[in-house]
Amino acid sequence: SQKIEQNSEALNIQEGKTATLTCNYTNYSPAYLQWYRQDPGRGPVFLLLIRENEKEKRKERLKVTFDTTLKQSLFHITASQPADSATYLCALDSPGSNYQLIWGAGTKLIIKP
Amino acid sequence: DADVTQTPRNRITKTGKRIMLECSQTKGHDRMYWYRQDPGLGLRLIYYSFDVKDINKGEISDGYSVSRQAQAKFSLSLESAIPNQTALYFCATSDLTDQPQHFGDGTRLSIL
Numbered sequence: 001s002q003k004i005e006q007n008s009e010a011l012n013i014q015e016g017k018t019a020t021l022t023c024n025y026t027n028y029s030p031a032y033l034q035w036y037r038q039d040p041g042r043g044p045v046f047l048l049l050i051r052e053n054e055k056e057k058r059k060e061r062l063k064v065t066f067d068t069t070l071k072q073s074l075f076h077i078t079a080s081q082p083a084d085s086a087t088y089l090c091a092l093d094s095p096g097s098n099y100q101l102i103w104g105a106g107t108k109l110i111i112k113p
Numbered sequence: 114d115a116d117v118t119q120t121p122r123n124r125i126t127k128t129g130k131r132i133m134l135e136c137s138q139t140k141g142h143d144r145m146y147w148y149r150q151d152p153g154l155g156l157r158l159i160y161y162s163f164d165v166k167d168i169n170k171g172e173i174s175d176g177y178s179v180s181r182q183a184q185a186k187f188s189l190s191l192e193s194a195i196p197n198q199t200a201l202y203f204c205a206t207s208d209l210t211d212q213p214q215h216f217g218d219g220t221r222l223s224i225l
Contacts, residue, residue, distance in 0.1 A: 004155065008153065031211065032211055034213065034214075041218070041219075042218050042219075043117070043203050043205070043216030043217050043218050043219055044156075044203075044214075044216050045216070046213035046214065046215070049212075049213060089155070089156070091155075091156075093210075093211065097158065097171070097172060098169065099210055099211075100146075100158055100161060100171065100210070101156075101158070101214070102155065102158075102172075103148075103155030103156040103157075104155050105153055105154055105155045106155070
């Protein structure tokens with residue numbers, strides 16, 4: 001079955017630097033992949049969606065790439081700020097689950113002033 | 114007001130009790146979902162609904178049931194709660210399956 005791997009260790013980044021988070025999957029390539037942000041005590045909030053025929057997607061300081069050869073998506077936050085500190089989740093569609101999303105456990109990002 | 118509202122936000126109950134978690138949305142979306150989140154694990158899908166007449170089991174439906182009372186309302190029930198159902202439960206909606214999901218702020222459920 002499809003598995004999603006996100007770094008379980010927290011990522012500590014200095015303010016102003018670029019933060020890069022990784023999402024790896026193990027089997028088939030999904031038709032699309034989504035990234036969400038989750039703050040403590042809150043539900044996930046959608047950030048970006050990238051489809052299999054897209055290499056890169058940008059939104060303000062956020063950039064997502066999708067490499068079907070490496071079976072990997074990278075999520076970048078440029079000019080990071082302490083307010084970017086949160087847990088970031090990736091999710092992708094799964095034919096084995098009737099094309100519903102399956103989710104990674106998330107990576108906690110800490111931006112230090 | 115929140116687009117997706119879950120009630121209650123917190124609930125502590127005992128083993129064997131029947132519990133209902135409620136979700137309502139103002140986004141006008143047809144698709145609604147129930148997930149549970151456990152520490153160190155990704156969100157896992159319990160049930161999902163494409164419309165009021167279409168209910169589907171997700172990855173971990175055993176021990177749970179749902180009711181789609183209207184387009185805007187989707188409730189999750191635990192008929193006889195057990196301690197390993199202690200978790201954070203989220204309701205979500207989407208316009209289409211391949212579109213972003215919109216989440217409520219969750220219900221923290223503890224079963225003693």
